Amino acid sequence: MTTSAAAQDMAATLPDAVGKVSPALEAYSNDGLFGTVWTGEELSMRDRALVTFAALMTRHETGNLGEHVALALDAGVTPAEISETITHLAFYTGWGNATAAAEAAAPVFEERGVSEDDLPAVDAELLPLDEEAEASRQDFVSSTYGNVSQGVVDNTEQMLFLDLWLRPALEPRDRSLVTVAALIAAGQPEQMTFHLNRAMDNGMTQEEAGAMLSHLAFYAGWPKVFSAMPVAKDVFEDRSQ
Template sequence: MKKLAPIALALSLGGTASIAQTGSALERAAPALAAYDQNTVEGNLWQREGLSPRDRSIVSVSALIAGGKTTLQPKEFARALDNGVTPAELSGIITHLAFYAGWNNGVEAAQVAAALYDERDIASDSLPGADVELLPLDQETEDARKTSVQETHGATSQGVVDFTESPMFLDLWLRPDLAPRDRSLVTVSSLVANGQSEQVTFHLNRAMDNGLTREEASEALTQLAFYANWPNVYSAMPVFQDVFDSREQ
């Protein structure tokens, strides 16, 4: 009999039960945190305007996957589906973040999602595979990106440059399981969550080019303060402000 990985095994024994146990553990070990969780996170943060519930879920699951934080993933993956993120989109988020946040984090998140999909009778053949019709490529933008990366980093690691071109920008970024705006929001959320602010400028501009508004970007930071951490969000805020200012000139 094939052995399940620990995360998948725990979830297969009852994803809903594990979520309930997390809540009871908070009340048992950190009652003040339980109160903040109920009153501030659930009662305030998730009720705020500025981001739709679906977008809040995209930001939250992206931060959790990027940080390898599997404890809250069952709860937030389920909430994401309830908030309108489709199973195909969640699969796309996991696939995308395997590149941007590490293969191990992607594999662990896939185990969590697999258990949830089993619980909800979501068939694997309903999810996008490797062979899909890609979105159109903006050749001018890609040529500029390719030239810049080659000139800046080619002498350091041609292998990284090559894989950045393909499969990342010529395949991953063109997959139809995520809209371009959402894929950029996932990427920005991951970068902020992991404190990689130096990469934010390019991807935040790309997100806003693809339809993310300033208000939505600002509110994403608010969500990330809780689901990533305060210091990384504060480190990212000057970068966000620079992008906002540059786009108003």
């Protein structure tokens, strides 16, 4: 799908009520968001679709999720990647958000003939573990929070970093991409330093990270993005040294 065709498809998802109630919002949407932001070359259309889906899921905007599942599929995100994004973000945005996202995606999957064979296996062969990095992360978390909640420490290690993050249905860069997008959309910039560094270690460029922030301003709101900007600035500066 070309960027112009995708922009037209997204503009078509804007409810007629927007133009009837707020013509200025309709103009900002068509000219600014769909006509300019979504077509920006700093971040691929596929990545923008994945970031947007992650933000909408995090914000529990279920009314828009189905349309954005379809847009993501048209932009090159696979059904397996959408499925795995929902699973992944259950741990970062909550089970209720993940359940609602699955319910929104189900009719789109059915309409497009997505079968169980197209979805990630429950017991998949995991990707290799960076044992040194994981040992360092686990030592920090355990020494810092072990006397607060050993259950959180243990589940974070066993379920997230020794399992979820190693599942092959979503590339490590994409897991980081949707995690950072979810943290921004949730207004949790204090969690971003680790995950933005991990995203860049996994292949995200500074230009892509900056474009993601600009994109998410429209979906999470300017205040949440400006709360995330100092964290991103510090990460970029630290990595340039």
